Amino acid sequence: MSTDxxxxxxxxxxxxxxxxxxxVLTAAGIAAREVGIRDGxxxxxEPLGHGLVGRSAIDLADDETLLPGLVDTHVHVNEPGxxxxxxxSSATRAAAAxxxxxxxxxxxxxxxxxxxxxxxxxxxxxxTGQAFVDVGFWxxxxxxxxxxLRPLHDEGVFGFKCFLLHSGVEEFPQLEAEEMExxxxxxxxxxxxxxxxxxxxxxxxxAPPPRGARYDRFLASRPRGAENVAVAEVIERARxxxxxAHILHLSSSDALPLIAAAKREGVRLSVETCxxxxxxxxxxxxxxxxxxxxxxxxxxxxxxxxxxQGLADGTIDCIVxxxxxxxPDLKDPENGDFAVxxxxxxxxxxxxxxxxxxxxxxxxxxxxxxGWMAHAPAxxxxxxxxGNLSLGGDADFFVFAADDGFVVDVARLKHKNPITPYAGRxxxxxxxxxxxxxxxxxxxxxTGRLLRxxxx
Ligand SMILES: [Zn+2]
Numbered sequence: 001m002s003t004d005x006x007x008x009x010x011x012x013x014x015x016x017x018x019x020x021x022x023x024v025l026t027a028a029g030i031a032a033r034e035v036g037i038r039d040g041x042x043x044x045x046e047p048l049g050h051g052l053v054g055r056s057a058i059d060l061a062d063d064e065t066l067l068p069g070l071v072d073t074h075v076h077v078n079e080p081g082x083x084x085x086x087x088x089s090s091a092t093r094a095a096a097a098x099x100x101x102x103x104x105x106x107x108x109x110x111x112x113x114x115x116x117x118x119x120x121x122x123x124x125x126x127x128t129g130q131a132f133v134d135v136g137f138w139x140x141x142x143x144x145x146x147x148x149l150r151p152l153h154d155e156g157v158f159g160f161k162c163f164l165l166h167s168g169v170e171e172f173p174q175l176e177a178e179e180m181e182x183x184x185x186x187x188x189x190x191x192x193x194x195x196x197x198x199x200x201x202x203x204x205x206x207a208p209p210p211r212g213a214r215y216d217r218f219l220a221s222r223p224r225g226a227e228n229v230a231v232a233e234v235i236e237r238a239r240x241x242x243x244x245a246h247i248l249h250l251s252s253s254d255a256l257p258l259i260a261a262a263k264r265e266g267v268r269l270s271v272e273t274c275x276x277x278x279x280x281x282x283x284x285x286x287x288x289x290x291x292x293x294x295x296x297x298x299x300x301x302x303x304x305x306x307x308x309q310g311l312a313d314g315t316i317d318c319i320v321x322x323x324x325x326x327x328p329d330l331k332d333p334e335n336g337d338f339a340v341x342x343x344x345x346x347x348x349x350x351x352x353x354x355x356x357x358x359x360x361x362x363x364x365x366x367x368x369x370x371g372w373m374a375h376a377p378a379x380x381x382x383x384x385x386x387g388n389l390s391l392g393g394d395a396d397f398f399v400f401a402a403d404d405g406f407v408v409d410v411a412r413l414k415h416k417n418p419i420t421p422y423a424g425r426x427x428x429x430x431x432x433x434x435x436x437x438x439x440x441x442x443x444x445x446x447t448g449r450l451l452r453x454x455x456x
Pocket of ligand 1: 074076106322323324
């Protein structure tokens, strides 16, 4: 970026802001463009040189690309109730620093869990005045709250999360498959989506328990089979009810053929995976390194390759963080015991550099990556004004230096607790500036909005 000045041509400015650059990603691909912004929306996209006049203007440097703000539909903010784990202020600052301009908060790990309208109100109140990016909310489906689902939907949650095994916290119990199907039938009647943590409880119970610091023992305790069975269950119940279903954080590549077949058949199914499954491998995780513990687990290198294939062929729709932090003590740093450590990876700020570093090594273009991290998650949540630089859309975007690099320094990450499995990694791609509705996110004035379904 060279200037933030007044645009040159005479006459009254038509725009609040004009961004000009050789590399601007719109629906037509990356090209030299000028983008005009008024009242927080994109109202003009023209070839570079057109001469749009704004009250202020930004000229991208030659190494910079303007990209639509990322949409991260899988974030555990944990506030209120476990605010020492994470919070709206720290999480949304981290999001903005990583180019994420919209996040959707998971219904559990906060207290109360978002399983009824009163709890949603508590959560919205906690978030008010703290959000540096836009924030939406998922609702939760737990035993006995079927009658709460429609009211939550009417209050604007983006869909409903359920677990098919113990969630890790007592206040968010799992559903049996029959209960999930009953809730899916209810959701289908108002076209809401069920998003599922798909690991099968019985299969996990039969697996050898995790013990101690050995990663291979932890991996064996969360076998692919447990995911495969649960994914099959979700597909079957979605097929039967006609509900929209979404598989959260897919790790087992074995499930890909099943998912592909269901999609071909017309089951209303979508799938996400996460940076940790796409960039890390079980083989490289040191024993005792509980920063890497998450459920389902990070699997073998061969599995990772198949997940990339699943993205390439469209079986997997999107990449989101599953940012799920805790306080350092809950990671059991003393003993590094995978049986007792909290399961969750902190990565909200690093998603794009992680994926971009790996993607470019594989010859995958930036457009494709942004498709997985902005367009597709926006579509998933039906956020029509997000995830694209397009006319009428929100002016949410960031400046990305795709060839620049950095080493991950935990102390410079903005999420609350300084833990991440990526510490010390060299990554390619630097987010230089992030804008929400045409205004730069400065980290001092929270301008994020709390989103309701269909309102953005
Ligand atoms: Zn999660």
